[in-house]
Amino acid sequence: MALDKVSDYVRVARVLLQDTVEDYRYSDAELVENLNLGLLEMRRLRPDLLRAYFRTAIPTYTATTSGLNTLVQVDAQYRVALLYYICGQAQLRDDENNEDARATVFLNKFAAQMLTIQS
Amino acid sequence: MSISDDFYRLLDNLRIRVPGATDDVLKLELFNVLNEFFQDSNCWFSDVDFTVTSGVTEYTITPAGVSSPVRLVGVVNSDLRPQRAVFALPSTLTLLTAPIKTETFTARIVLTVDDPVTTNATNPELAKLPVCPDWTINKYGVDIQDGVLGRMMSQIAKPYTNERMAIYHMRRFRGAVAQARVEAMHNNIYRGQNWSFPQSFARRRAR
Numbered sequence: 001m002a003l004d005k006v007s008d009y010v011r012v013a014r015v016l017l018q019d020t021v022e023d024y025r026y027s028d029a030e031l032v033e034n035l036n037l038g039l040l041e042m043r044r045l046r047p048d049l050l051r052a053y054f055r056t057a058i059p060t061y062t063a064t065t066s067g068l069n070t071l072v073q074v075d076a077q078y079r080v081a082l083l084y085y086i087c088g089q090a091q092l093r094d095d096e097n098n099e100d101a102r103a104t105v106f107l108n109k110f111a112a113q114m115l116t117i118q119s
Numbered sequence: 120m121s122i123s124d125d126f127y128r129l130l131d132n133l134r135i136r137v138p139g140a141t142d143d144v145l146k147l148e149l150f151n152v153l154n155e156f157f158q159d160s161n162c163w164f165s166d167v168d169f170t171v172t173s174g175v176t177e178y179t180i181t182p183a184g185v186s187s188p189v190r191l192v193g194v195v196n197s198d199l200r201p202q203r204a205v206f207a208l209p210s211t212l213t214l215l216t217a218p219i220k221t222e223t224f225t226a227r228i229v230l231t232v233d234d235p236v237t238t239n240a241t242n243p244e245l246a247k248l249p250v251c252p253d254w255t256i257n258k259y260g261v262d263i264q265d266g267v268l269g270r271m272m273s274q275i276a277k278p279y280t281n282e283r284m285a286i287y288h289m290r291r292f293r294g295a296v297a298q299a300r301v302e303a304m305h306n307n308i309y310r311g312q313n314w315s316f317p318q319s320f321a322r323r324r325a326r
Contacts, residue, residue, distance in 0.1 A: 051144070
């Protein structure tokens with residue numbers, strides 16, 4: 001299935017961020033950190049999606065080799081939304097390559113997909 | 120048809136009608152709906168035999184299987200004569216008249232769902248489902264579906280939040296609960312006893 005592992009999110013996010021050629025603008029560590037932040041936002045907006053972590057800490061992923069191979073336990077219906085959050089958060093960074101509008105679009109898409117039936 | 124087929128159909132119907140809902144939450148609400156359904160309809164009951172001892176009035180009733188006792192329908196002795204008893208705490212049956220000899224009494228207990236839910240290692244789809252009688256989902260599947268839909272749609276800030284449809288489905292569900300209660304009271308006999316005293320005669324019998 002698409003977007004199973006941490007590395008899948010990083011790979012697909014790079015496509016959307018137009019950052020597929022090394023040296024990368026966004027390091028793996030940054031993108032994985034955005035994934036971790038996205039999970040916290042998911043917990044706030046849709047606690048039902050992280051019900052497995054009601055009695056334990058929400059997982060924090062790392063950009064190590066083993067960390068990138070870790071499965072991200074998110075329902076298949078909301079993986080694309082999480083991907084948009086990773087991209088939006090990355091584009092928020094003050095960077096001459098970025099446009100605030102793009103960040104807003106990604107983050108709005110994330111929120112909309114969490115709360116409404118919208119693709 | 121097996122209960123797994125009934126559950127598959129129920130889950131498939133729910134998935135189609137509640138886009139964006141996860142299976143985990145559907146199963147969570149299914150437990151809540153079945154709990155409400157059984158508690159309010161009295162349609163799941165079990166006859167539990169227990170041995171009484173002379174002079175002892177308090178007994179712990181444990182129904183077989185995964186279920187939780189809700190209320191007492193009645194108690195009979197080994198001659199099938201009704202015995203006066205109360206069920207002040209679920210599971211604790213108190214006879215109002217102490218038995219005079221050792222014999223086996225039978226208590227009819229209304230049951231509801233309880234933990235643990237099912238674990239199915241071979242098929243995760245059938246895991247985390249509440250244990251209930253096979254006939255329940257078959258007979259009341261559409262009604263239980265209404266209950267789950269009503270509860271799902273009444274959740275706030277979800278893609279499937281819909282106050283109007285929540286009211287519609289909950290109204291259908293409550294109607295089904297009332298129907299199930301009547302059917303259970305009449306032992307599912309078509310046109311069973313439907314006569315009753317005028318309500319002005321209705322009185323609770325003092326114990």
